[in-house]
Amino acid sequence: MTWTLTNLIIQLVMGILGAHATATAAHEHHFGFIGHTLTGAIAGALSGYFLQQFAVTMVTASGSLNEVGAVDNVILQGLTGVASGGCLMLIIGLIVHGFGQHRSRHPGNER
DSSP, rough: OOOHHHHHHHHHHHHHHHHHHHHHHGGGGGGOOHHHHHHHHHHHHHHHHHHHHHHHOOBTTTSBOOOOHHHHHHHHHHHHHHHHHHHHHHHHHHHHHHHHHHHEEEEEEOO
């Protein structure tokens, strides 16, 4: 399979949707609509650029390559985008949440 702009766009859009879905599920780690959209777009773009071929590589039990149809390709690219957007949103959310807790415990550098 060759790299295509269509797969990049699929993963970009699905990365945004995955970030928003994960933010809804893990609402304690949310950091705003624009933040989720940017995080999902970055994750979708990176996975769409680097993981297109890996997302659709399937082998049979004998080790031969399995051909992927058009519908299977769209589904696999979409799932890859959703997963990457959700994972990056959780990583950024945990970092933001961790810094927020650290600041609330230590409001200044007082000793």
